[in-house]
Amino acid sequence: MKPTDQQTLILEHDGNAVVIAAPGSGKTYVISEKIKHNLKSLFEHQGIIAISYTNKASIELKSRSLSNGENPMSSFFGTIDKFNLSEIIIPFAKHIFGIPKKDIKISKIQSLPNEEIDTLSWFYRNITLQEITDDQISIIKDHFLNGVILIETIGVFANYVFTNSVACQNYIRARYKYIYIDEYQDSGYEQHEIFLKIKFLNIKAVAVGDLNQSIYAFSGKDAKYLEELTKDDSFKYFKLDKNHRCHPSIINYSNYLLNPKTELIPTDQNLIFFRRIEGNEKDIAAWVDKNIEQLQKDFVIEKRNQIAILTRTTRTGEILNQTLKVPHKLSISNDLDINLNVWSAIFSNLLYFIFDNDFKFIDVIEVFTTYDKFNTADLKKLTDSKKIIETIVSRDQLDIDLLITEFIVVAQIIAPNSKSTESIALLEAVINNPSELKSYEPASDNEITILTLHKSKGLEFDLVLHLDMYEWIFPNKQPGKNNDFKNPIYGDWTQDLNLHYVGITRAKKACILLSSTKRTNHEEKTKNGADSEFIWLNNIENLRYKKKDIK
């Protein structure tokens, strides 16, 4: 693949940079090419930091950065939480607070005893380090000394340790030469602070994102931090605005959604469709069953795993999962995957290793090398465990107890100080739940993927079936005061519009927007289904396929 002129400028700039990238403009391509290049100039004990928004995106970036057999050296690939824990809090909090009395466990505030929850009543999601008093830091410290790191506090905790531990700063400075953060538009305040502080150590800092793909404001993330970087003179500002992924009519439609004054690309065909199905979500599933073969032919789609059904709510995904007859796979997260205990991450990676051929055993281990280093005897034990796990899985009947026991053996070797009974319980729950277990398998060639719009971030498909185009649902709104339906209140119009934009721009060849005359609400009641405001926004219907449009 030949880089475009815009991409070349970024590849050739060896300094701090902020890149504002449109969907499908090759940001993952550019970051991975830059990392490939950086790795050539590093010594074995040095590395780059590459932070992605999800584990999945991180695995993708890592594999693209090392696709020619590059040596990752001492690089870090992972999420911001994992970075804060493994590179800052776990190794350096003990330098300032002392050594914990118990093995470290990562917990939610809500899972503490009531009297301890009360001592944290001052804590709220967006609180910043500057707003926290010494007494409040002592509370975080006491929990740490008792072996507990509270998930919600990881950002401020890491910022505190980084700021107050010279050893931590020296370690980061000596080890890392570059830091990349992808999806910067979904950064929280503490991530932004740590990024700037790391840059201050003379580590070259690159932030990449798209202001219009900001979809996590509800959890305290804000695109303003990315915007700030574009105005900061210490960062060179680049743009990537050529979308290589989507058909021109999809680019036009998505840009027009955000700004009706947008310049349209000439195109002779509009490949965005709208269908309002008679009936409810189950009838949408029946429509998909009936039309899927024709759609595949019309849009020349070789494999069904190139088709995605995207939903606003997990509820709609579940209805489709239960009703669809064509082979499909519901992609869902489970409590093990989102749990931040080290053992949970090891178990989750081991499940990927079992079910996904692209996931190697080395990936399970490498993620954790920074927690504990292995000696030859441990490496031999790990190789033996790998063989035992492969044998257990190859038998006709899966021996769940044996598998769990062997997973624990691996976790004990990789992270002996992070033993967690909570992780073991979560592993047991997943292994005993067939649909959760199935979500570790990649979609096979003939399966349609069903996933939420939020989970679709960073992915691409030939054809996207975008569901939940209902009034009240998307954009989300509630009746006003005293159940006033005439004066409704929108949840967050801009965030929902961005989410719609993310969904549409996942499509390479075509996108079908779907609603139905009935819909199921959160109490499983059937309601009349009206069209989403987004369907008729600023006469956007003119940019859709005309003939079959039903109004």
Ligand SMILES: Nc1ncnc2c1ncn2[C@@H]1O[C@H](COP(=O)(O)OP(=O)(O)OP(=O)(O)O)[C@@H](O)[C@H]1O
């Ligand atoms: N210079 C190029 N020439 C041709 N195709 C390209 C080029 N750069 C990127 N592409 C292709 O465009 C598509 C999108 O690239 P990539 O996945 O890197 O985009 P992205 O910017 O990370 O997307 P998003 O933010 O929407 O997830 C890929 O299929 C990639 O192969």
